[in-house]
Amino acid sequence: MKLSDESLVLLEEYASNFLTITEIAILLDVDSDLLRESISKRETKEFRSYNKGKLKRILELRSQEIELAKLGSTVAIELVSKYIDNQKSDE
Numbered sequence: 001m002k003l004s005d006e007s008l009v010l011l012e013e014y015a016s017n018f019l020t021i022t023e024i025a026i027l028l029d030v031d032s033d034l035l036r037e038s039i040s041k042r043e044t045k046e047f048r049s050y051n052k053g054k055l056k057r058i059l060e061l062r063s064q065e066i067e068l069a070k071l072g073s074t075v076a077i078e079l080v081s082k083y084i085d086n087q088k089s090d091e
Contacts (some may be wrong), residue, residue, distance in 0.1 A: 001030065001038040001046065006047040015053030024050075 003011060014024045021039060025032035038046040062083060068076035071075050 001034045001044075003028070003030070003038075003046055003049075008045055011046065012049040012056075013054035015050045015058040016058070018054070021050075 007030075011024060011029060014027060019027075021036045022032045025035045028035070035046065038044050039050045041047055062080075065076045065079050069080045
């Protein structure tokens with residue numbers, strides 16, 4: 001599946017709002033199985049747009065959690081500690 005540049009931008013936006021692939025396919029008016037298959041292949045533009053959208057939002061949320069941890073939120077401190085452990089395990 002090859003989405004247009006405009007659809008790739010929308011795919012990224014929808015993914016950043018944590019819509020499911022099925023929901024995104026409906027909004028883009030494409031077959032959900034074909035979209036899912038395209039997103040599953042690392043070399044596609046669809047894979048990059050979908051994951052870039054999700055990761056941008058995750059980055060935004062984690063930044064907020066880090067700020068809350070700096071202010072002493074115990075829940076945020078625990079979450080940030082898990083993120084640090086996950087990062088170390090991926091190095």
